[in-house]
Every structure is written in C-alpha cells, then in structure tokens.
Amino acid sequence: MPSTSETGHAKNVANFQDLIAFVTGYGATYNPSKNALKLPQLTALATASQASLADVITKNTAYNNKVNERVAAFSNLKTLSTRVINALQSSDATKEKIADAIAFNKKLQGVRAKATTTTTTTTDPNEPAPKTISTSQQSYDQQIQHLAGLIAVLQSETSYTPNENDLKITTLTAKQADLTAKNNAVATAYTNVSNSRIARNTTLYSAEGSIFDVASDIKKYVKSIYGATSPQYAQVKSIEFKKPRI
Template sequence: MASVSETGHAKNVANLQDLISFVTGYGTTYNPTKNALKLPQLTALYTASQASLADVVTKNTAYNNKVNERVVAFKDLKSLSTRLINALQTTDATSEKIADAKAFNKKMQGIRAKAVETPSDSNAPAPNTISTSQQSYDQQIQHLAGIISVLQSEPSYAPNENDLKIVTLTAKQTDLTAKNSAVAIAYANVSNSRIARDKTIYGEDTGLFDIATEVKKYIKSVFGATSPQFAQVKGIEFTKKRK
C-alpha cells in the first residue's frame, strides 16, 4: 500500500519546485559533478513530473466517464429482461422454452435457483457453495445473450415494440459489450499512466525522490550541516512511495 495519496504525489512535485528555487539562488556555487543534479536536469525532471501528474488526472477522468456511460447503458437491463420474458409468454413458445428464458432472467436479476442449505448440526462444516448472483457486467451481457438466443429460436416471437425486437436487442448487446470493453481499456490506460508517474517520481536513482534527496545532501556537503543554505532545504519533505 502506498504511503502517499494522489495529493502526496503532487506535494512531492511542488516541493521539488521549491528546492529548485533555492538551488537557482545559489548561482555558480551550486555545481555538482553528477549530471542528474545539475539545474537544467532538475528543471526537466520537474516538468516531466508535472506532466505525469496531469496525465494521470486526464486518464482517470476518461476512465470515470466510461464507467458512468456503462452505468447508464446497463441501467434498464434487468427490467428489459423481465419484459422480454413476459413478451415470450404471450407467444406460442413451449413451457420448456419459457423456462429456459426464465432461467437466464433469474441470473440477470441475481436470484438463486435454489436456497443455500443450512446444516442442522451447528458443529458441521458449512456446505460448499458457489455464488450464483452472477451480476458482473460481463455476466449480465451473457445473460442477455442467452435470452436473445431463446427468443431467436421461437418463430412466433415477433413483437411490435421496437425495443423488444431481436434486431434492437442484438444492437443493445453489441453496445453493452462495447461500453464494457471501453471501461477495461480506460482502466488499463489510467493504470499505465500511474506506473509511468511512479517511475518519474519514485524510480530508483532517476526518480524525483532520489534526485531531490541527493540534491539536499550535495547542498549539505557544499555549505555545511549548520549553514543557512542547508537550513533552507533540509525541511523540504519528500515522501517515498512504498512498493
């Protein structure tokens, strides 16, 4: 678990800017041999760190938007599923076919086909059960596909309502699949963006945290531990992200 929040990442970047301001004020006296500690490289690191923070925000906003779009798209799916069963029941479909469709609808609604048995002996182990709620977005799409398959197999299923027609249902299934996939892609994007941010800020030897720590050590070595220059920077805190 990380020891810093999203706000903590931004604080590290802001503190680097403060450190750079003091380094700039030291003029030519600040002259490290290590290239990564030189002022132009520090400025470039600050710019890259800012960009990495901004990219995470952008990608996270895109992810949230895709999640919201999916919520809206799936909102009426359970009620639609029930309507389809009712529509099928008004056709010439056999009781067996209707039962098949109802089975998919029960899964869509999150209804258990059979109640979980409670052992009469309180000392007996609980029965091995597998959750049958099957309410993930992937599973809901599959339940809809199952209902559509049953409807397609029934010649007498020919509703006049557009939203109950097979062509409309097939299009809805395609749209739900696309929106569900879009969420997965957006999640991968924001996850990769966070990885890139962490590499920029916390990467070993090259990240903001390690570089800023070395800058403070260099200032201490140049001006001394009791110098006013080191007093300026020693209190600038950089928080390490735990692995």
C-alpha cells in the same frame, strides 16, 4: 475526493519545485559536478514529473467517463429483461422455452443487483480509478453473457415477434453489442490509467534519476557546500519527500 496517495504525488512534485527554487537562489555557488543535479536537468525532471501527474488525471477522467457511460447503458437491462419475458409469455412459446428464458432473466436480475453494490460512479476527474480491476467488471461480463443466452432462446422461438421496437430480437442484439463495446471501453480505460500510474511512479520514485533520488542527492550536495549547520542546508533539509504506497 482524491486519495491521500494521489495528493501525495502532487505534493512531492511541488516540493521538488521548491527545492529547485532554493538551489537556483544560491547562484554560482550551486555548481554540482553530477549532471543529474545541474539546474537544466532539474528543470527537465520537474517538467516531466508535472506531465506525468497531468497524464494520470487525464486518464482518470477518461476512465470515470467510460464507467458512467457503462452504468447508463446497463441501467435499464433489468427492466428490459423482465419485459422480454412478459412478451415471450404472451406468445405461443412452450412452457419449457419460457422456463429457459426465465432462468436467464433470473441470472440477469441477480448479477445486476450485485454489480450495483460494487460499481462506483463519479464526475470528479481527480477521483482515482481502482488499483485493480473491480468485481463489477466480471459482473458486467456475466450480464452480457446472460443477455446473449436470453436472445438465443428468443431466436429459437418463431412465435416471438413483438411489435415494440425495443423488444425485437434485432434491437436486443444491437443492445448486446453496445453493452459489450461499453464494457470493453471501461477495461481499456482502466489499462490506460494503470499504465499511466506506472509511468508516473517510475518518474517520481523508481527510475534512476527520479525526483525522490535526485532530491536526496541535492540535499547532500548543499550540505557539502555550506555545512550541516548552515541556513542553506536548513532550507532544503526541511523539504519533505514521502514515497506513497504504490
């Protein structure tokens, strides 16, 4: 489910649309001198706000897809690493070299177990990406490095020549490259959604002329036209705009 803060942004934009509908209904009486309060500018701001919400959802969807792709790519690494050790043990490798490989395998097993508990996958396009890069990102980085170390040990052992394609050094090297690419894609997607949130928050709350500020000015203007006890002011006064924790 979307977080409370994410839905709060959408509610503010919807309320801004309601506010525009009310002041439009006032006809020629609604005639502010401030340019930002005029109807064309209000409509443009509402459109920009809706676009910023849509962009965050799009970027969230892309992020979630990349996270899921990474999880799938890493899903067999633990088992694959153990199979590699078994294949190396069946070669003419020395005990010392096997021990080096086992050390990297142990690190892969341990890092993978931790990453599983810190990684969230979802197919909900509205599920927000985390506010900060998660510890799982670093865990995946470490797994790639441990795999690289294991491959280096294999490359130094001339007797390691398995017939199984997925255990061959060339295949493992390609696997490492694919894992790196998918891990980097998650980082890029995270950056994109983070930047999209910043742009949305600027439009809704931070910039001069944001809907948060403009809505407040509209209410003041309506109050100045009709008075504090007027039904018109009661209409717009009741429309709430809350700034979520961002």
